Amino acid sequence: MTSTSGLIGNFGQANYMAAKMGIVGLSRGIALDMQRFNVRSMRFAPFAWGPHDRLDPDRDRRREGARRALAAD
Secondary structure, three states: OOOHHHOOOOOOOOOHHHHHHHHHHHHHHHHHHHHHHHHOOOOOOOOOOOOOHHOOOOOOEEEEEEEEHHHHO
């Protein structure tokens, strides 16, 4: 399980974002390396809206960009 903080970014969470994107990279690597054995790897990035979202006016734009990037992946 990863996080939208890793996919989109958030203020003051560089270490957390890097760890969560590491999960995404590991999942993709497993899928690529093991596809010949018919092994798949899934990742989930749940999120919830909260009062902290009002602090970042560009967050909606970045979330939409992340959704498009994941859909293209």
